[in-house]
Amino acid sequence: MHRSKKHRSTGKFTVSTAINLLKTILAEGPTAPRVKLEKMNFMADYYATKFREYLSPDSESYKSVINPVFSYDFEIGAKDFISELKVFSLRDGVMPLMRFFAINPLPLTHVPLLVIDEGLSALVPPEWREKIVLRHLFVKEAEERDNKIFLFLSADTYSLPLAMLNEELEKIEKQIKPSDELFLFFSSMRMRGEGEAINDHAWGYKCLQNFLAKFDQSRIHILSFSELLKADVAKSRFYSINPLKFYFSDSFLIHDMCAKGAKPLLPLPKVESDVQLQLSFYHGFSFHQNFSNFPGEKYLQTQRDLYSQIVPYSKSRHYSDIHDKLYPKDFMDWGSDVSLALYRQSL
Amino acid sequence: MKLKKTILISRYEPSSWKSCQSIVANLKSAYTELFGADELIHLNVPSELNSYQAYKIIQQLNEHQPEVLIWIDHAPSPATFLAELNRFYQGERKPDLLIHLFGDFVIDCLKWKKVEKELKEWKVHFITASERQLRLVQQFVRTHDQVSCIPFPVDTSFFNSSDLESRRGKIRSRFNVGSDEKMFLYTGRVSFQKNIELLIKSFASLEKLWKGKATLWISGPLDDILLPYKGKHGLPGSFFTHLFYNSDCFNGQIRYLGNLSPEELKDFYSAADVFVSPSTYNDEDFGMSPAEALCMGLDCILSDWGGYTSFKNYCDGVELVKVQMDEERPNVDGREWQKTLAKKMFSPNSPVEERVLRSQKAAAHLSVEAIAEKIKISERHFAPVCFTEKFHEMCDSFTKDKFAPFKEASLYREVYSVYCD
Secondary structure, eight states: OOTTSOOOOOSSSOHHHHHHHHHHHHHHOSOOOSSOHHHHHHTSOHHHHHHHHHTTTTTOOOOOTTOEEOTTTTTGGGOGGGGGGOEEEEOBOHHHHHHHHHHOOSOOTTOOEEEEEGGGGGGSOGGGGGGEEEEEEEEOOOOOOOSEEEEEEOSOTTTSOHHHHHHHHHHHHHHOOTTOEEEEEETTOSSOOHHHHHHHHHHHHHHHHHHHHHSOGGGEEEOOHHHHHHSOOTTOEEEEEOTTOOSBSSOHHHHHHHHTTOEESSOOOOOOOSOEEESSSSEEEEEEOOOOOOOOHHHHHHHHHHHTTOOOGGGOOOTTHIIIIISOHHHHHHHHHHHHHHHTTOO | OOOOOEEEEEESSOOSSHHHHHHHHHHHHHHHHHHOTTTEEEEEEOSSOOHHHHHHHHHHHHHHOOSEEEEOOSSSOHHHHHHHHHHHOOOSSOOEEEEEOOGGGTTTHHHHHHTHHHHTTSOEEEEESSHHHHHHHHTTBSOGGGEEEOOOOBOTTTSSSTTHHHHHHHHHHHTTOOTTSEEEEEESOBOGGGTHHHHHHHHHHHHTTTTTSEEEEEESOBOOOOBGGGTBOOOTTHHHHHHHHHSOTTOTTEEEEESOOHHHHHHHHHHOSEEEEOOOOTTOSSOHHHHHHHHTTOEEEEESOGGGGGHHHHOTTEEEEOEEEOSSSEEEOHHHHHHHHHHHHTSOOOOHHHHHHHHHHHHHHHBHHHHHHHHOGGGSOOBOOOBOHHHHHHHHHHHHOTTSTTOSHHHHHHHHGGGTO
């Protein structure tokens, strides 16, 4: 992917209009719409809620004027009333975003401004780009740090293949000192159903084996969610091992850590933008519209071929259907290829 | 005086509330000072206490046959332990129970109600941390003299003015604060009910008149606990968003320090001139931050609310600002707050000698040693506990809606008016 190649919209709604609209929304601050985001969360479809639970606590809600949601929370394209909220920040990873654009290839008139993760910009169809702004996480410069490093492991085999975990562990190894202590939290294993838990245990066990092969056992501490919430993280560093951004691109855990003063273990790239939103005293988002090139006809053809397999959340019947129906295997496999290509910047 | 065989109970792991961590440690020190390390037996309980764990602990009690059991932690609730104590204790004589109450007595009222029958079979004495908490609790028990007040101790071997000057110089030069600049400090939870918005707004408007001569430093964890007793809870990020859009929290003269370690805290207490807190948090039973600030010789501007009011008794550098009970919640009188802040802002800084004297005066009331002297167990009245109608009325409200027990403003006012009378 080449960041320098920008997409330019030729539609009535120009690229700069979207950024200006966002500027106005950020300047206005929280408004009082008839429907509040908190209430809308209660209206989420059953399976959307279950899928959110599958990704918990990464998917836990948080408050911001850009209204962070997952596109599947209430099938964002299907409800007219959402236009009241003016902007939504989609926390989606590759799969939900691919699904969203597969269901909604053309922009919807009632859907307001959308904000997505900058790393997924290539997935935005050209027709949508005039309505989309990209978000970039920034964190205030770090002062002295202690020797605690919190590592979050995301979801499952799709989101973190073991080969990729090993690459990530190499990166981590380069950043840490022998005196550093590693606090490991399997971040997306908190509220899953029994069947999922069994699979995850096997996968989690394999992950742990890889950790132990890399780092001395005496410096690894495994935390429960409540232990993580109680931990003093103010001077710590953290790293969310979610390289593919497969299911989510905007994790509650990252905001929670940053808001408490923790800093990313790996330095974040810098993006120059005067449109910014503080989310805490220490971190926030900046916004831009440097889209990467859309993958093109082959991608669209695959999307069309697989479209018939996609089932809206509300029509699914069983929790175990989530992967089989909402994200059918072919779609997941395609998503794996796309997320890997995005990661390798070779889409 | 012959000391009674005494067992001190607290929990294994430290509380997630920073102030409670200090309180429990300091209470332990005070009792150790009073009884001597060899005479006092410590028992630790898990925070999530189940029947079996309680049984195992009570077996140890059975071995020791204590005369007094002292509960010095806020969790698990002593009420939870009492039910099991009643079932399993086999001593010839039931020990007296001395219970230090924390701010959670009201929100835990249903736990206390559950052991109402057991409480009638044991002799109990409750200790509150402030005079106003004493009045709050006395509303709920029929025997008023089974409740008394002893402040929570401060570790003055650490929070004292011995190296005040060097620490002050170090921090002021590190952060470029001139010696003539007035440094205001808030430490504690950065939370809605602590009225941080008022603090920032009032400071920002005055600072404009006193350009570059005053700074406000805020330290502590930010939380999104809004008004839970009214059913108002915030999503993570709610309170920051509120502050960001409603106050000038990124004004260059207002600095957020985050969560500080005790050493850093001591540095900032040394560097600062005035401690400020307009809190009207509904369970502000004491106020560990102002207590530590006083022992560091700081002037204080505090809301005249809950436990804060007692600090006026311990030091003359304390200014209290009136609080009135409004429809939704208690509020500090904004005008009076602004006036008091202005008075402090435009007055010269106290000389170090004066601060040392103030620090010593506060320590005379709040140090571990001073509190150990105040405990005087034999002078306390231990009696079975009978709850009042008001207590039951409050419990009914919690049973009716545990997520918004004080939705009815009248009940809240009735219960908490003692915090600002």
